[in-house]
Amino acid sequence: MVWNEVDSAQVRREPICVIGAGPAGLITAQVLLRNGFENVHMLCKDSSVGGVWAKGRIYPTMRINKCIAYHRKLLVHELTPHGSVHGESRSSALPMARPIDASSTGGRLRGSDISNYMDEFHNRFFVKEGKSIVRFNTEVTRIQRGPGSKGWSLTIKDTRNPEKTDILRFPRIVLCTGGCSVPKFAKGLDPDDARAAGYTGPVVHSAEAWPRQAELLAAARKSTESNEGPSGAGGGKSAQDCSALLAAQNVPVTVIYNKLELFLASPSPAPKFLRQGRLLSVLSPYVNLRTRMQRFLHSTWLGGKIVRIAFNHITAETYSTYSIPKNSPLRHARSLLWDIRTGDEGGRSDESFAAKVMSGKITAIAPTHVAQFTNTGVLLDDNGQRIDASAVVSATGYVNSWEGILDDETCLDIGLTHQVDPKDLKKYANYWNYPSLQNPPKPEYEVPTGPFVAPGLYQGMVPAKGIGRRDIAVNGATFNASSGYTYEVNAHWIPAYFLGEKMKLPKTPEDATEAVTKHLAWVMRRYPTCAVWNNPSYAAYIPYLSSPIAMDELMEDMYLPSMRSGGNWLTWLLKPISSDELVTLSEERRKKRGETFGGLS
Numbered sequence: 072m073v074w075n076e077v078d079s080a081q082v083r084r085e086p087i088c089v090i091g092a093g094p095a096g097l098i099t100a101q102v103l104l105r106n107g108f109e110n111v112h113m114l115c116k117d118s119s120v121g122g123v124w125a126k127g128r129i130y131p132t133m134r135i136n137k138c139i140a141y142h143r144k145l146l147v148h149e150l151t152p153h154g155s156v157h158g159e160s161r162s163s164a165l166p167m168a169r170p171i172d173a174s175s176t177g178g179r180l181r182g183s184d185i186s187n188y189m190d191e192f193h194n195r196f197f198v199k200e201g202k203s204i205v206r207f208n209t210e211v212t213r214i215q216r217g218p219g220s221k222g223w224s225l226t227i228k229d230t231r232n233p234e235k236t237d238i239l240r241f242p243r244i245v246l247c248t249g250g251c252s253v254p255k256f257a258k259g260l261d262p263d264d265a266r267a268a269g270y271t272g273p274v275v276h277s278a279e280a281w282p283r284q285a286e287l288l289a290a291a292r293k294s295t296e297s298n299e300g301p302s303g304a305g306g307g308k309s310a311q312d313c314s315a316l317l318a319a320q321n322v323p324v325t326v327i328y329n330k331l332e333l334f335l336a337s338p339s340p341a342p343k344f345l346r347q348g349r350l351l352s353v354l355s356p357y358v359n360l361r362t363r364m365q366r367f368l369h370s371t372w373l374g375g376k377i378v379r380i381a382f383n384h385i386t387a388e389t390y391s392t393y394s395i396p397k398n399s400p401l402r403h404a405r406s407l408l409w410d411i412r413t414g415d416e417g418g419r420s421d422e423s424f425a426a427k428v429m430s431g432k433i434t435a436i437a438p439t440h441v442a443q444f445t446n447t448g449v450l451l452d453d454n455g456q457r458i459d460a461s462a463v464v465s466a467t468g469y470v471n472s473w474e475g476i477l478d479d480e481t482c483l484d485i486g487l488t489h490q491v492d493p494k495d496l497k498k499y500a501n502y503w504n505y506p507s508l509q510n511p512p513k514p515e516y517e518v519p520t521g522p523f524v525a526p527g528l529y530q531g532m533v534p535a536k537g538i539g540r541r542d543i544a545v546n547g548a549t550f551n552a553s554s555g556y557t558y559e560v561n562a563h564w565i566p567a568y569f570l571g572e573k574m575k576l577p578k579t580p581e582d583a584t585e586a587v588t589k590h591l592a593w594v595m596r597r598y599p600t601c602a603v604w605n606n607p608s609y610a611a612y613i614p615y616l617s618s619p620i621a622m623d624e625l626m627e628d629m630y631l632p633s634m635r636s637g638g639n640w641l642t643w644l645l646k647p648i649s650s651d652e653l654v655t656l657s658e659e660r661r662k663k664r665g666e667t668f669g670g671l672s
């Protein structure tokens with residue numbers, strides 16, 4: 072038998088563990104509870120909920136968007152987040168109050184807005200009689216299959232008392248550890264390398280730039296007094312915000328990067344129907360051309376032209392918003408069409424990274440890389456230029472959060488990853504010959520010529536090779552542009568799958584694996600400049616700008632109505648998409664229960 076039989080009443084009774092209490096973990100657990108799961112556990116290595124948005128990790132100028140940067144005398148490298156606007160970062164279960172100062176933030180939510188929301192969400196749904204179901208300060212250090220290959224054994228440790236370890240067993244688990252939990256330093260640029268080079272200033276990863284800001288500022292002030300020059304910090308989106316914050320405190324910051332994450336901006340925030348409608352998702356080439364409009368845009372010469380003009384126009388508007396000259400380092404940016412590293416800056420702001428670069432408060436050096444530390448700062452690799460810095464902030468992103476929990480072999484064994492032979496991708500060579508995808512840029516990573524490891528998750532959620540087992544799922548590994556909506560739809564798909572509800576699912580693990588391979592072939596075609604699929608805990612599935620369409624597909628997997636934002640043939644593209652559309656999903660699914668489940672028995 073390929074598929075496990077499902078006794079849904081028993082599944083609901085049995086314990087289930089959600090690992091991680093970031094946005095994806097919280098909504099997953101809330102939907103499980105709402106779906107009648109009686110024994111939901113949550114483990115979280117932090118001391119509060121929110122993940123990236125947890126108290127202590129957010130900094131005052133953190134905004135929902137994305138960007139990339141490096142700084143003078145506080146140097147940083149890149150990272151990868153995505154743009155969101157008001158309403159997109161929440162679940163349908165709890166409205167998010169509009170921040171009173173929303174207009175002063177250019178329409179963007181602050182990190183603190185999201186953080187407060189996560190706290191409220193936690194208090195509302197997970198705290199009973201003063202006790203939270205979340206076990207905080209509890210890090211999962213190892214995941215293994217349980218005895219007899221049934222269920223899961225989790226080794227945990229108390230982060231406040233690392234000697235204290237334990238093993239917990241669960242029949243089912245949902246991994247929600249995200250992709251931004253374990254900081255990554257570039258090779259040769261970690262604090263030990265700095266010490267080895269005789270560099271004595273602080274060397275901080277962007278994840279710690281805020282908690283350690285006092286140290287950074289003290290270093291900057293000290294170097295100013297001794298005329299060694301001040302320091303700054305930054306990297307990725309956090310680097311951008313962080314550098315702007317330091318620059319606002321008169322700390323000169325230098326940002327060094329190869330390519331900047333494009334920060335989309337306009338003189339004033341674009342109207343809701345443009346930012347939250349389906350227009351961009353349809354303009355962006357997508358693996359399946361589902362609507363007449365998509366077919367026109369991507370399979371006709373004229374449509375392809377329109378797509379290019381639209382993407383170029385959006386990019387040009389960003390540059391004109393900040394009057395960025397052609398030779399500015401700010402122009403060394405990722406492509407909005409070919410890359411996923413872009414962010415939504417919203418309306419123009421004098422406090423933004425771009426504004427501060429344009430006013431000279433932040434110095435941007437690009438395109439280049441930091442080669443190594445010197446005893447006074449860093450050395451650039453193209454011209455050997457030395458940059459003196461009183462502190463260095465590295466925003467070189469994060470490693471796959473599964474690395475600390477699952478070794479490569481276990482990932483392959485479970486099917487979180489799988490081995491791909493480049494020959495398996497070749498069969499898709501003549502797929503997606505869209506005019507809108509003509510003349511792609513050259514890949515900016517080494518294209519594998521032999522077998523390589525890639526994400527193995529079907530729909531970014533369940534191991535293709537073990538799809539019939541229904542005992543593990545992942546939420547948070549879909550790289551998207553509307554996180555609240557995406558995590559919530561995933562949070563429904565997962566229990567529907569566990570409970571054996573009627574769903575459109577591949578009939579065999581081989582079919583599921585083929586679907587996963589096809590997705591990788593698509594992603595490599597669609598985003599040639601970016602190998603973000605290297606981090607499967609974060610980007611196992613990459614619909615990105617087209618995530619509303621991908622979520623429609625998941626809805627259809629569950630035999631639920633899709634394209635929920637509605638509208639008629641003329642207005643459907645502009646109808647804002649909102650998490651409110653999802654508020655009845657549990658009820659809709661409940662009505663369907665009792666029907667025979669999908670998949671092969």
Ligand SMILES: Cc1cc2nc3c(=O)[nH]c(=O)nc-3n(C[C@H](O)[C@H](O)[C@H](O)COP(=O)(O)OP(=O)(O)OC[C@H]3O[C@@H](n4cnc5c(N)ncnc54)[C@H](O)[C@@H]3O)c2cc1C
Binds near residue numbers: 248
């Ligand atoms: C600076 C920055 C800015 C960003 N900006 C945006 C943005 O503007 N818009 C956007 O959509 N996205 C943005 N992102 C991406 C961000 O990853 C998502 O917003 C979101 O936080 C992902 O949610 P998650 O729940 O999947 O993961 P996370 O938020 O990373 O949460 C992971 C959870 O897992 C827990 N955990 C991890 N490992 C373990 C373990 N071994 N044991 C126990 N618990 C563990 C953590 O404690 C945490 O609770 C940004 C990321 C960063 C770093």
